[in-house]
Amino acid sequence: MSFRSSSSSTRVFQAIALGVILLATYLIPKVVRWRNRMAKLNAIPTVGNSGFFSSYISARRFKDHAPEIIQEGYRKASLFYPGQAFKVPLPDRWHVIVSGEEMVNDLKKASDFDVSFDDATSETMQTEYTLGKDAKNPYTIPVVRSSLTRALPSQFHDLQDEIEASFNDLIPAKETEWMKVSMLSTVMKLVSRTSNRFFVGLPLCRDPDYVDLNINFTIDAFNGATTLRHYPGFLKPLVRQFLTNVPECMARAQKHLAPIIEERLAKEKTYGTLDWPDKPNDLITWLLDEAHVQGNGKRPEDIVTKTVHYVILVNFAAIHTTSITFTNTIYYLAANPEIADPLREEINSTLQELGWTKGAMGKMIKLDSFLKETQRLTGVSGLSMDRMVLRDFTFSNGTVVPAGTIVGTALYGLHHDEAHYDDPETFRPFRFSAVREHDGENLKHQMVAIDPSFGLFGGGRHMCPGRFFAVNEIKALIAHVLLTYDVKFEDDKGVPPPVWNGAAYSPNRSAEVMFRKRAEA
Structure with missing residues (x-):
C-alpha cells in the first residue's frame, strides 16, 4: 500500500515538474522578448504617462486631445528629444511617432520587409473583421495607380455630368430663398454618386440602395475598427458578429454587381477576346483585366466574388477621404465668403479657355491652393505613414x-510648423498659389505634388495612388458649387469644431450650410 502511494506521488511530482519545465520553456523566452522590447520602447521619450496603469489615463486623454499631444511631442522632439522621436500610449499599444526630415526619409525608404504598410493598415483598420479577408489583394493598387488615373482625361465629362445631376437632386436650392443642408451626410451621397459614375457607370451609380450600401459600409468599417481594437484576438470573431455587417454588405453588393460582371465575362467568351465591341472603360473592366494579367491569362475561379469585393473596397477608400476633404472645404468656403469671387473669376476664365476638362482643373492654381490650405489645417488624421515594424x-x-x-x-505637427509655414495657425487660402507664381515653383506646390512639408497623401512607395483622381474630383465639385450656389453659415458662424477620435479626424457631423442658387448660374 505504501509502495503504491509512493509511486503515485512520484508520478504526480514528475507531472508537475514536467509542467513547470514546459511552462518555463514557453514563458521565459516570451518574458525575455517582452523585456527586451520594452527596454527599446522605454528609450524613446513618452508624451504623457508611461507607467503600467497611468499610461491608460494618457491613452484616454489622447482619444480626445490627439492634436495637442502630437503637437507637444513634435515641438519637444525638435527641441529636447535626441533622435526626434517620441511615443504616445494607446489603449492597446504604444505608437511611436517620428519627425524631422532625416527620420521621415528613413521611413519612406524603408523596405517592406522591415516596416509594413499593409500590416499597419490591418492592425488599425482590423481589416480581417471590418473589410473581409479579401482586403489584402494584388489588383486594386495597380488599377488605381494606372488605369483609373489614365482614364480621367477621357471620361472627365461623365464625372462632371454626374456632379451636375447629383447636386440638382440633392441640393435643389432656389434663387429666392436659402436652403439649409446637413453637410457631411449629403456630401457622402454626392461623392458616392460622382465616384461611381467613374467606377461602375449609369444607371447603377444612381441606385439608392447601391449608394446607401457604399456609405454605410464605410461608416460601419471605421466604427467597427475603433471598437475591435479594444478586444483580444480570440474575442474578435465574436465581437465582429455584433459590430460589423461585412457579410450582409457583400451580399447586397453581390446582388448589384455580380450580374454586370458575369455579363462581361460571357461577352469575352462570345467574342473570344478581352477587347470585345463597346467594352466599358470602368473599374470593373480594369479589375478583370488586371486579374487576367496577374494570373497569366487565367483568372481565379471565384473572380466574380472577388471583383465585387474589390469594387466595394475601392469605394470605401474613395468615399471616406473625399467626403472628409470636400466637407472641410465647404465649411471653410462658407466661413470665408470673401474668397468666393477670386475663385469664381479663375474658374470662369479657365473654363472659357479649356471647358470642363482635367486640363482645366490643373490650371486652377488658386482653387488648388484653397483646397491644399484647408487640408493643411484639417486633413483626415493627425498622423501619417503608419507602418508596422x-x-x-x-x-x-x-x-x-x-x-x-x-x-x-x-502630420499635425508638420502642418503647423513655423519652420515650414509662415503664421501656420492662420488660414490663408492663396498661400500656395502665391508661391507658385515664382519662377520654377509652379509644379512644386501643387496639392498632388511630392512636398516634404505637406504629408496628406503619405510618402514613399505607398504614397496614395488615388490622389490624382480624388483631387480632380474635389476641384470639379468645388468649382460646381462656386458657379452654381452662394453658400454661408447661418448667423455667420465660423468653421464648426471638428471631431477627433484619437488621431482620426472628422469634420463636424451635424453642421448645416446654407445654399442659394446664384442668378448667374
Missing part, C-alpha cells in the same frame, strides 16, 4: 523601434 528597425540617427510596434509621422 516587422523586425527591429534602426533609424540612421540610432533610434531603435522594436518589432511589433506601429511607427508613423507627426
Whole structure:
C-alpha cells in the first residue's frame, strides 16, 4: 500500500515538474522578448504617462486631445528629444511617432520587409473583421495607380455630368430663398454618386440602395475598427458578429454587381477576346483585366466574388477621404465668403479657355491652393505613414523601434510648423498659389505634388495612388458649387469644431450650410 502511494506521488511530482519545465520553456523566452522590447520602447521619450496603469489615463486623454499631444511631442522632439522621436500610449499599444526630415526619409525608404504598410493598415483598420479577408489583394493598387488615373482625361465629362445631376437632386436650392443642408451626410451621397459614375457607370451609380450600401459600409468599417481594437484576438470573431455587417454588405453588393460582371465575362467568351465591341472603360473592366494579367491569362475561379469585393473596397477608400476633404472645404468656403469671387473669376476664365476638362482643373492654381490650405489645417488624421515594424528597425540617427510596434509621422505637427509655414495657425487660402507664381515653383506646390512639408497623401512607395483622381474630383465639385450656389453659415458662424477620435479626424457631423442658387448660374 505504501509502495503504491509512493509511486503515485512520484508520478504526480514528475507531472508537475514536467509542467513547470514546459511552462518555463514557453514563458521565459516570451518574458525575455517582452523585456527586451520594452527596454527599446522605454528609450524613446513618452508624451504623457508611461507607467503600467497611468499610461491608460494618457491613452484616454489622447482619444480626445490627439492634436495637442502630437503637437507637444513634435515641438519637444525638435527641441529636447535626441533622435526626434517620441511615443504616445494607446489603449492597446504604444505608437511611436517620428519627425524631422532625416527620420521621415528613413521611413519612406524603408523596405517592406522591415516596416509594413499593409500590416499597419490591418492592425488599425482590423481589416480581417471590418473589410473581409479579401482586403489584402494584388489588383486594386495597380488599377488605381494606372488605369483609373489614365482614364480621367477621357471620361472627365461623365464625372462632371454626374456632379451636375447629383447636386440638382440633392441640393435643389432656389434663387429666392436659402436652403439649409446637413453637410457631411449629403456630401457622402454626392461623392458616392460622382465616384461611381467613374467606377461602375449609369444607371447603377444612381441606385439608392447601391449608394446607401457604399456609405454605410464605410461608416460601419471605421466604427467597427475603433471598437475591435479594444478586444483580444480570440474575442474578435465574436465581437465582429455584433459590430460589423461585412457579410450582409457583400451580399447586397453581390446582388448589384455580380450580374454586370458575369455579363462581361460571357461577352469575352462570345467574342473570344478581352477587347470585345463597346467594352466599358470602368473599374470593373480594369479589375478583370488586371486579374487576367496577374494570373497569366487565367483568372481565379471565384473572380466574380472577388471583383465585387474589390469594387466595394475601392469605394470605401474613395468615399471616406473625399467626403472628409470636400466637407472641410465647404465649411471653410462658407466661413470665408470673401474668397468666393477670386475663385469664381479663375474658374470662369479657365473654363472659357479649356471647358470642363482635367486640363482645366490643373490650371486652377488658386482653387488648388484653397483646397491644399484647408487640408493643411484639417486633413483626415493627425498622423501619417503608419507602418508596422516587422523586425527591429534602426533609424540612421540610432533610434531603435522594436518589432511589433506601429511607427508613423507627426502630420499635425508638420502642418503647423513655423519652420515650414509662415503664421501656420492662420488660414490663408492663396498661400500656395502665391508661391507658385515664382519662377520654377509652379509644379512644386501643387496639392498632388511630392512636398516634404505637406504629408496628406503619405510618402514613399505607398504614397496614395488615388490622389490624382480624388483631387480632380474635389476641384470639379468645388468649382460646381462656386458657379452654381452662394453658400454661408447661418448667423455667420465660423468653421464648426471638428471631431477627433484619437488621431482620426472628422469634420463636424451635424453642421448645416446654407445654399442659394446664384442668378448667374
